Amino acid sequence: MSNHNDFEKTSPWGLFLQQLIVPALAVVTALVLGAIIMWATGNDPLVAYRGLLDGAFLKKRALSETLVATTPYIFLGLAVAFGFKCGLFNIGAEGQFYIGQLAAVWVGYNVHGLPAILHLTLALGAAIVAGAIWSGIPGYLRAKLGSHEVINTIMMNYIAIYLADYLVGLSGPMRDPASSAPQTPAVDASAQLPRLSELPALMASPVTRFTAALLVAVFAFIVVRWWWQQRGNSLRGWRNPWVVGLISAGGLGLITYVFLSSLNRIGGPFTDRADRLHLGFFLAILVAVLVWWILEKTTLGFEVRTVGASPEAAEYAGISIVRNFVLAMAISGGLAGLAGGVEVLGLERNVKSFFSAGYGFDSIAVALLANNNPLGIIPAGFLFGALRNGADLMELRAGVSKQIILVVQALVLMFIAAPVIIRKLYRIRAIREEGVQLTRGWG
Amino acid sequence: MSRSALVKVITFLIAASILLVACAPAATPAPAKPAAKAMKVGLVTDVGGVNDKSFNQSAWAGVQKAIQDLGVDGKFIESKQVTDYEKNIDQFATEGYDMIITVGFLMGDATAKKAQEYPNIKFAIIDFGYFPAKAGDPDPYKTNLTNVTSLLFSEDQVGYLAGTLAACMSKSGVIGSVSGMEIPPVVRFVVGYQNGAKAVNPDIKALNQYIPSFTDPAKGKEVGLSMIDQGADVIFGVGGNTGNGGLLAAKEKGKMGIGVDVDQYLTYPEVKDALITSAMKNVDVAVFDAIKAAADGSLEAGIRLSNVQNGGIGLAPFHDWDSKISQDCKDKVAAAEKGLKDGSISTGYTP
Numbered sequence: 128m129s130n131h132n133d134f135e136k137t138s139p140w141g142l143f144l145q146q147l148i149v150p151a152l153a154v155v156t157a158l159v160l161g162a163i164i165m166w167a168t169g170n171d172p173l174v175a176y177r178g179l180l181d182g183a184f185l186k187k188r189a190l191s192e193t194l195v196a197t198t199p200y201i202f203l204g205l206a207v208a209f210g211f212k213c214g215l216f217n218i219g220a221e222g223q224f225y226i227g228q229l230a231a232v233w234v235g236y237n238v239h240g241l242p243a244i245l246h247l248t249l250a251l252g253a254a255i256v257a258g259a260i261w262s263g264i265p266g267y268l269r270a271k272l273g274s275h276e277v278i279n280t281i282m283m284n285y286i287a288i289y290l291a292d293y294l295v296g297l298s299g300p301m302r303d304p305a306s307s308a309p310q311t312p313a314v315d316a317s318a319q320l321p322r323l324s325e326l327p328a329l330m331a332s333p334v335t336r337f338t339a340a341l342l343v344a345v346f347a348f349i350v351v352r353w354w355w356q357q358r359g360n361s362l363r364g365w366r367n368p369w370v371v372g373l374i375s376a377g378g379l380g381l382i383t384y385v386f387l388s389s390l391n392r393i394g395g396p397f398t399d400r401a402d403r404l405h406l407g408f409f410l411a412i413l414v415a416v417l418v419w420w421i422l423e424k425t426t427l428g429f430e431v432r433t434v435g436a437s438p439e440a441a442e443y444a445g446i447s448i449v450r451n452f453v454l455a456m457a458i459s460g461g462l463a464g465l466a467g468g469v470e471v472l473g474l475e476r477n478v479k480s481f482f483s484a485g486y487g488f489d490s491i492a493v494a495l496l497a498n499n500n501p502l503g504i505i506p507a508g509f510l511f512g513a514l515r516n517g518a519d520l521m522e523l524r525a526g527v528s529k530q531i532i533l534v535v536q537a538l539v540l541m542f543i544a545a546p547v548i549i550r551k552l553y554r555i556r557a558i559r560e561e562g563v564q565l566t567r568g569w570g
Numbered sequence: 571m572s573r574s575a576l577v578k579v580i581t582f583l584i585a586a587s588i589l590l591v592a593c594a595p596a597a598t599p600a601p602a603k604p605a606a607k608a609m610k611v612g613l614v615t616d617v618g619g620v621n622d623k624s625f626n627q628s629a630w631a632g633v634q635k636a637i638q639d640l641g642v643d644g645k646f647i648e649s650k651q652v653t654d655y656e657k658n659i660d661q662f663a664t665e666g667y668d669m670i671i672t673v674g675f676l677m678g679d680a681t682a683k684k685a686q687e688y689p690n691i692k693f694a695i696i697d698f699g700y701f702p703a704k705a706g707d708p709d710p711y712k713t714n715l716t717n718v719t720s721l722l723f724s725e726d727q728v729g730y731l732a733g734t735l736a737a738c739m740s741k742s743g744v745i746g747s748v749s750g751m752e753i754p755p756v757v758r759f760v761v762g763y764q765n766g767a768k769a770v771n772p773d774i775k776a777l778n779q780y781i782p783s784f785t786d787p788a789k790g791k792e793v794g795l796s797m798i799d800q801g802a803d804v805i806f807g808v809g810g811n812t813g814n815g816g817l818l819a820a821k822e823k824g825k826m827g828i829g830v831d832v833d834q835y836l837t838y839p840e841v842k843d844a845l846i847t848s849a850m851k852n853v854d855v856a857v858f859d860a861i862k863a864a865a866d867g868s869l870e871a872g873i874r875l876s877n878v879q880n881g882g883i884g885l886a887p888f889h890d891w892d893s894k895i896s897q898d899c900k901d902k903v904a905a906a907e908k909g910l911k912d913g914s915i916s917t918g919y920t921p
Contacts, residue, residue, distance in 0.1 A: 298782040484651040
């Protein structure tokens with residue numbers, strides 16, 4: 128954990144790029160090795176990768192679908208990374224993802240008559256709380272009783288999955304009696320996280336557009352003013368953080384208003400009714416920045432990281448291990464629950480039986496790939512989303528089993544876990560050791 | 571676990587997964603030589619995947635047969651999760667496929683949506699009929715789904731055959747059926763079963779209990795045991811895992827059992843000693859026939875029923891019981907099948 132002490136010395140962007148070299152080369156090397164495997168098994172890697180590229184980015188709706196798959200990867204990657212930062216291995220993201228979906232849907236179809244912004248916030252809030260409780264229990268057990276969180280989160284996964292099966296199953300209490308399929312009722316329109324294609328209708332009234340622009344402006348003001356103050360600019364003249372904040376807020380607000388007014392002219396995902404890209408992706412980016420901010424710029428983040436680096440030292444310094452273990456697990460689970468809420472309110476709008484996606488387990492890999500850096504999780508999640516989304520077309524076009532994508536993912540992880548391979552291969556000197564202690568011993 | 575230990579674990583897992591993948595058989599078979607302009611058929615499976623020993627596998631077998639016999643170009647996509655349905659249908663649609671087959675009632679909505687978006691592509695869906703949910707409900711899809719064929723099955727007919735065999739084999743004069751939810755396909759099985767049994771032995775006592783779940787083998791077993799206590803010596807398990815519980819009860823008590831949907835002798839070997847047959851829905855045949863009809867242009871929208879007449883349903887082989895089932899019983903089943911085929915026998919099921 129030495130990198131955070133002298134974080135300010137290198138420019139953040141320089142550090143970011145330096146950290147990017149090994150993962151980027153790992154991905155390239157893994158793709159090359161994947162091609163060799165395909166070639167060796169009698170398939171054409173060029174056709175396959177062309178399919179992957181088309182399926183992930185170039186075909187109609189491909190990029191949208193990639194971003195749809197990226198969204199849960201970002202949230203869940205953040206969840207796992209937050210645990211790692213505190214030295215906790217939250218392997219239960221999958222279960223918390225389930226519970227988040229169930230909680231969000233329950234609020235979505237049981238609460239009526241609220242304005243959309245309140246209802247949606249309430250549903251997402253329920254998802255966060257449910258996920259936090261689901262992971263807080265193993266966190267508390269770990270902190271108080273020392274029972275290992277890996278085992279307990281795995282067990283909580285099973286409870287979540289079978290609980291979901293029961294609740295949504297054919298005779299479950301959350302099942303929609305009007306449907307012949309085992310699924311919950313659909314959430315009210317007011318609890319739906321809008322898709323881009325639904326925005327033109329939602330933003331038809333100028334008042335709504337103005338409100339949305341105002342929200343963006345207020346948000347921009349807070350962020351820009353904070354950022355400007357951080358840079359230590361003086362309070363005099365036009366460089367005053369308040370002035371800069373107000374100018375940015377006004378500008379962004381105006382841009383937002385104009386943008387929202389011209390959605391129909393922009394077309395693309397805004398008018399394609401079958402395009403499923405929803406606002407969750409943009410929320411994921413915001414949350415990634417927020418998590419980075421919490422970890423790097425707040426006392427809470429400092430304490431969590433200190434406990435992660437060395438619980439003994441933290442305790443000696445008067446930082447409560449119990450509190451931070453529970454808190455870190457709860458935040459981790461809250462993020463995973465939010466992932467579930469966003470997924471279900473943005474995509475299907477109801478929970479169907481057998482809805483396992485395996486996102487929760489993949490996201491451990493996403494967090495590792497990003498070296499637990501909250502901002503790094505955005506490109507890492509995007510990579511996994513693209514591979515997941517492009518794999519089907521690759522299989523379809525080239526007849527290569529899409530399992531090869533799992534091989535590529537595994538190779539990427541192997542190179543990340545053993546960066547010395549990549550460094551030797553490409554003769555890169557090791558930058559400062561960014562050792563993040565992943566997790567401590569078994570109790 | 572220290573960082574290096576974690577790395578070791580991860581490396582081991584990766585190595586293991588690579589081995590696993592390397593050893594796994596190739597998922598997609600080499601495509602047969604396509605004709606000049608081979609019809610392209612895409613199968614979107616449910617989350618069970620093409621190796622689920624049930625519907626999905628059976629549907630893919632139908633496509634494979636079409637690849638072999640008709641020279642069509644067939645591929646499948648396995649849905650990893652229920653939110654993938656629309657996306658996977660899209661994959662085929664945007665790759666210029668002529669026909670897309672979807673498996674199972676969970677895909678009903680996604681299929682309808684995509685069928686409306688791609689009116690020039692033929693769709694077929696297994697086990698989902700588009701009709702008003704309740705009397706008086708307007709059917710949201712009925713009016714504009716001109717390119718979807720629902721592949722449904724006459725469960726009552728194969729139930730009738732199972733009942734014929736059950737009544738003939740029963741020594742106690744009491745038979746039972748452990749059923750899942752009271753939904754039309756299950757009801758059809760049960761009504762057919764009871765009427766088939768009564769046709770052989772008018773005095774037979776046919777017990778039945780619907781259990782509102784398809785995933786409760788414990789309850790199924792309990793119900794099965796109570797039926798055996800009441801004298802039943804043949805148990806028909808009609809309800810996924812719940813029905814399997816009934817079969818397990820029959821096996822443990824040394825009674826006879828009848829499987830459902832697929833040849834459960836092969837898919838549920840734990841109870842094979844008790845299984846005298848299974849009431850099968852030949853999804854592969856239905857799929858193959860639909861592809862064949864699409865190829866020669868005779869596939870029509872609406873419901874396409876699989877029944878004894880077209881071989882879409884039937885009893886599974888008797889396997890180990892073949893020698894223990896008397897020729898008289900075999901003849902009775904054959905006669906019932908013939909009667910159902912030529913229409914001289916009715917199963918007594920009315921929707």
